[in-house]
Amino acid sequence: MLIPEDYLERVYAGFLGMNAGIRLGAPVEPLEWTYERIHDVYGEINGYLKEYKVFSADDDANGPAFFIRALYDDAKDRELTAEDVGRAWLNYTRSGIGMFWWGGEGISTEHTAYLNLEKGIQPPYSGSAEKNGLTLAEQIGGQIFVDTWGLLFPGNPEKAADYAAKAASVSHDKNGIYGARFIAACIAAAFNASDIHEVIARGLKTIPKDSTYAKIAGEVLDFHWEHPGDFRACRDFLEVNWGYDKYPGVCHIIPNAGACILAMLYGEGSFARTIEIATMCGWDTDCNAGKIGTVAGVLYGIGSIPDHYRKPINDSIVxxxxxGYLNIMDIPSFAKELALLGSRLAGEEAPDMLVKSYKKENLYFDFVLPGSTHGFQTDFPFKLFLRHCPDIGCMTKGSLEIFIDRMIxxxxxxxxxxxxxxxxxxxDEKYKPAFSPKICSGQTISMKVFSDKWQGEDVVLTPYVRNTFTEENLKLQPVKLVNGAWNEISFIVPDTHGAVIDEAGFMIESPSHLLERAFGKLYLDEFEVSGKADYTIDFRKQAMEFQSVMPFAHHKGKAVLENGKMKCSSDExxxxxxxxxxARDYTVSADVEPVSGGCHMMIARAEGVYRHYRAGFDGHNKVSLHLIDFGVKKLVEVPYEWSHTETYRFEVTCTGSQICFSINDEKIFSAEDSRFASGMFGFSVLGKGEALLSNVACKEL
Structure with a gap:
């Protein structure tokens, strides 16, 4: 058996560990923060350096989350290729914004590789030293996107290294790829290794013994053997012999490899100390602390991550x-997704509990993982205290405990x-996240709540959602909880009339008086969002944030709000x-006013930038349906007279393999195609042109 019994929990620990390391190292990542300055300002680090309201997106989490989607989109039932990962790069990345550092061609390795991919240069040549030069090929990015490859192959470091190398070859070469192999192999080895020395040894077996990467690892191992108690002496040794001054580029992999191995060794079995040392060592602090945070999380387990590193993450990252839908990540759900994928790759049947616990198309939170909170929070921490309860649950053990402290x-x-x-x-606006709501009008929210009242009157629970435009809490029917029982609560999300919902949960009140205040606990379990969404997007109620018109994410061109509409301007x-x-079957419609240019089209069932359908105006007096799958295939073309500055109501309906397109309630065509069964929707202006979009509506069928 390849998959360990505690596989899911260790994956969860590894991914939490990665994000704790990223969050710890991020404030001192910029080059201004030298090793000496970090020491001068922060001294001995033993906790997060900054308190974030919500920690913004980071390339060290983006890559691990999205590049493995090649296993869903292309390599579903065969071995992965570097070309598969290259397609994932293009499909999930918006040109010039988000995902990774856009530092310029010839400066940023990832930016350079992306431009190569856009030109049709395929991996591994897109990331090769021959194409881009050795300096770019050996920057740190080779190893910073590989955590999930290690998590998918527990106890199999060679396989993890092979997949990580294929993925890294999209953008890197030589030592850049050896770093990818080493880190992924260490993560995989951590599932069944006895200690960190074994992890490192098994990782080193996957890279050439005569490589520079292996050489710096050997020298750090030797130095630690001779000076086991002083990590700063080892860091001084690295500065003299392997420092940034000896390796060109913005962020070379070799000095950072030394810092990673140093921190793993001098961490001495402590998760916290490991990521703290990685941060105190300087250089690429969030990358280094994040990578070895994954290794340490898997090796030492979920219980090794202290609350002061875990609680601020609150099971959620962006x-x-x-x-924008996938950009809001619930970490326990992602851990379950990885564990299911890892089981599939190993050819093993996943445990029934895991299968039932993950619902890809719905939000479903069951709190079975140790310490999990699924991102829930309260606005009244003075009287309401949230924490995970390992012992109480509706069907399985695990729930969110809500302690009520003497409410009146x-x-x-x-x-x-x-x-x-x-x-x-x-x-801050780091890596410019964009969001689409994960809960919409028309859907059903259900949950189970157990009431354990100690004193006072019964608790009244009022479900609600929050309209982010008006900031109004839209309250549903109050529920008086039955004490000592699981209360089943369900409600349909109300219409927000074109605004987005940014909170969903319940209000807690009690009619208790001052002499016998409400005191006790509630337990929340099986929180689920299901059913068919039916909502509109009113641009008068949206905002321009993170360089996007929310709730849209834009690829190329320019989109802005103008007089209650979204204006899309394009050169290409x-x-x-x-x-x-x-989303599978749905109807999406919008008012479209073509201002200039000849191609204005609705997008449907989009799996990404390079995979979707689009239908609409396609040149002078023509309407077409396109299949976009890393190329354009015209499925339908029909004549239709249209003109600029007039407004047209576009409507696309996808049901099964049928795609219907209407303009102003007149059916223009119906076509059959089964390439894409689900996905996002949107709008494109192609070529040089401009259009105005308004009154968007989506109804799931």
């Missing part, structure tokens, strides 16, 4: 791909999940995407 009539607190984010929630292309990434 990303910056083209899918007139007091109210919210417990909620965030299905959407606004710019004001962030401290302006494509905008939104909606549930997993």
């Amino acid at each position: 990303l910056s791909s083209v899918s 009539e007139g007091e109210a607190g919210k417990v909620f999940y965030k299905p959407f984010h606004r710019r004001k929630e962030f401290n 292309e302006c494509s905008s995407f939104t909606g549930n990434y997993y």
